[in-house]
Structures are given as C-alpha cells and as structure tokens.
Amino acid sequence: MAIFDGKFIRGAAGDVIFKKQGKKQVVQGxxxxxxxxxxxxxxxxxxxxxxxxxxxxxxxxxxxxLISFYDGGMISRFTGECNQILQKASTGKDNVFDFSxxxxxxxxxxxxxxxxxxxxxxxxQPMVSLTEQQVTIDLPEMQIPxxxxxxxxxxxxxxxxxxxxFDLNNDRYEGQEIQSFEIELNGQPFTxxxxxxxxxGTPGALCVIALGLYxxxxxxxxxAVINNKELSPSAILKAAFCPGEIEIQETWDQMVFNEKxxxxxxxxxxxxxxxx
Numbered sequence: 001m002a003i004f005d006g007k008f009i010r011g012a013a014g015d016v017i018f019k020k021q022g023k024k025q026v027v028q029g030x031x032x033x034x035x036x037x038x039x040x041x042x043x044x045x046x047x048x049x050x051x052x053x054x055x056x057x058x059x060x061x062x063x064x065x066l067i068s069f070y071d072g073g074m075i076s077r078f079t080g081e082c083n084q085i086l087q088k089a090s091t092g093k094d095n096v097f098d099f100s101x102x103x104x105x106x107x108x109x110x111x112x113x114x115x116x117x118x119x120x121x122x123x124x125q126p127m128v129s130l131t132e133q134q135v136t137i138d139l140p141e142m143q144i145p146x147x148x149x150x151x152x153x154x155x156x157x158x159x160x161x162x163x164x165x166f167d168l169n170n171d172r173y174e175g176q177e178i179q180s181f182e183i184e185l186n187g188q189p190f191t192x193x194x195x196x197x198x199x200x201g202t203p204g205a206l207c208v209i210a211l212g213l214y215x216x217x218x219x220x221x222x223x224a225v226i227n228n229k230e231l232s233p234s235a236i237l238k239a240a241f242c243p244g245e246i247e248i249q250e251t252w253d254q255m256v257f258n259e260k261x262x263x264x265x266x267x268x269x270x271x272x273x274x275x276x
Contacts (some may be wrong), residue, residue, distance in 0.1 A: 044255050048090050052083035054257050059107075059208055059239075062164030062175055066174040066212030067112040069232030074112050081106055099168065099241065104206060107239040118235040121149045121213055122159075126237060128209060132244040135163050135199040135207055138213075142192040151231055154215040156223060157183045161237070163199040165252075166206040172252035178201060203244025 010020060017028050056079045060067065067074075085104055089097040111117040124147040127138045139159075142148060148157060159181035166173045179197045201207060212234040216223040 044090075045087065045211070046093070049083050050087050051095075051221065052086040053079050054148050054255070055086070055270050056082040058166070058173060058255050059164070062173065063112075063210035063212075063234070063236070064097065064134045064176055066160055066162055066210050067232075067234045069227060069229050070112045070234070071114040078110065078112075079085060081110065083152075095242065099148045099167070100204075102240070103238040104241075107208070107236050110133075110255040112234045113229075113232045115230045116233045118211060118233040120212065121233045122211075123147045123149075127263055128238045128240075130200055130207055130242045131204040131238060132242055133201050135201045135209065135242070137161055137197040137199075138159055141194050144183060144190050144192060145185060146189065151215055151226070153217045153226060155185055155218045156216040157185075158185065158214040158216070160212045160214060161197055161199075162210045162212075164208050164210075165242075166208065166255075167198070167202075167204075167246050167249060168206055169204075169246050171255040172249060172257055174202075174249065174252040180184075191257045199268070201242040202246070203242055205242050205247030206239065207242055211235055211237045250262060 009025065011017070019025075019028070022154060047085050056075075059082065060078060062077075084107060088101070089099050091098050108121075111119070124140050124142045127140075129138070130137045148155060148159075158180050159182075160178050162176070162178050164173060164175050176199055179199070181195065184194060211234075214225055214227055215231065216225050
C-alpha cells in the first residue's frame with residue numbers, strides 16, 4: 001500500500017513502487033522476474049537446511065566463550081557441515097530424523113579459526129569417553145613446549161573445555177561451566193602430568209565438546225590475554241551421543257526452530273502470464 005506523507009508517496013501501488021530519494025520522488029516498476037516452482041524434494045531440502053542453520057547457531061552458542069575470534073568463513077562452513085548431517089539423517093517426514101548412524105562425527109576436529117588451528121598448537125591428543133551420566137576428558141602427559149606451542153610473547157596458556165548437551169528429540173539443550181587449567185612457560189622444558197576432567201552426561205543426549213587455547217603475556221600490571229583474530233585456536237574435540245534413551249529435561253533451555261510451512265504450488269496460468 002502506498003502512503004502520501006504530505007510531500008512524497010511511499011510504498012507500492014499496483015505494479016509500481018514509490019520511494020523518496022533525497023528531495024526527489026522516485027517511481028520504479030516491480031520486478032517481473034518469474035517465480036520458481038520448487039519440487040517437493042527441493043522444498044524439503046530447503047526446510048532441512050533452515051533447521052540445520054538454526055541448530056548450527058545453537059551448537060556454536062554452546063562454545064561461544066571459546067570461539068570469540070573466528071575466521072570469516074567459519075559460520076558458512078559450520079552450517080554446511082550441520083546441513084550435511086541433517087540431510088543424511090532426514091527420514092523424509094516432517095521434523096523426524098534418524099541419528100542412529102554416527103553422522104555428527106563429521107564435526108570432530110572442526111576448526112573455528114583457520115588462521116590458527118588447534119592442531120598447529122596442541123600436539124597431545126585428549127581422549128573422550130561417554131557414559132549415560134558422565135563425560136570424561138583424559139589428557140595425556142605433555143612435554144612442554146614440545147606438545148604445546150607458545151607464540152612469541154606468550155608466557156601462559158589456558159587450556160579450556162566446554163561441554164553442551166542437546167536433546168534433539170525435544171529441542172532442548174543445557175550448557176555447563178567451562179573447565180580449564182593453566183600452563184606457565186619457563187626457561188627449561190618440563191612435564192605436565194596426566195589430567196582428567198569430568199562433566200555431566202545425560203542418556204541419549206548429543207554431547208558437543210569444544211576446546212580453546214587462551215594465551216597471555218606477563219606485564220607490569222599482571223597477565224594480559226593476547227588472543228586476536230589471527231591467534232585464537234579453538235575447535236570441536238568431539239560430537240557424539242551419550243548411550244541410552246533420552247527423556248525430556250524440563251529444566252533445560254528450549255531451542256526454537258521455524259515450523260515447516262506447506263509448499264505453495266505456483267499457479268500455472270499466472271506463471272505463463274508472467275513468463276510472457
């Protein structure tokens with residue numbers, strides 16, 4: 001609908017659009033680009049992609065504190081990976097996915113910052129084990145600085161882990177407090193003993209474990225974090241389901257997904273008229 005504000009007309013009327021550009025009235029025709037009549041398969045794939053995009057945003061949010069700096073293409077890459085997972089798991093029925101296969105393993109090792117991948121800084125491999133009630137991360141003995149690279153100026157490294165649980169049947173999730181430990185570099189090589197971190201698990205929940213490295217330098221005022229866009233190693237260590245069957249957890253946060261709309265078929269007569 002077009003509206004006259006006393007000087008200019010704004011909005012659409014019929015096949016034309018009225019705009020104000022500076023002190024001038026601008027009139028332009030509506031686009032006559034032909035609409036595309038999507039097949040049901042294309043429509044379904046688009047719906048799954050939309051759901052994957054939303055799920056990807058929740059997965060990233062679970063590790064938000066570890067990935068404050070990431071490369072420019074990260075969101076697109078991560079959404080693409082999640083889309084591949086949901087497309088594989090789709091049963092063809094609305095909102096019904098089969099996760100009996102280990103589809104989420106394709107997220108294992110996903111790097112959030114291609115400029116400073118974790119694999120170029122941490123050379124000791126943490127091991128993850130999942131039970132119905134517990135998530136355990138075991139870190140092996142590390143030789144410093146052989147197994148952990150320190151950039152120039154860095155004196156300290158905080159190794160941090162986050163674990164987020166997702167109920168994909170009931171669209172819920174629960175975050176947990178980050179657990180971390182600090183390693184201080186000194187003039188001589190030294191050994192860090194084995195270490196174990198324990199988080200809560202839940203039967204049937206998707207468990208997403210992220211890892212981040214925070215480097216600090218020593219200044220007259222204390223420690224100062226030196227992480228930036230070029231130096232911010234963070235990655236997904238593992239994404240897998242805890243054994244067991246999921247039961248709805250009322251205290252968990254709700255994930256909100258767009259409902260699937262009914263596909264609108266393009267009127268063939270209208271399409272023919274538009275094409276002409």
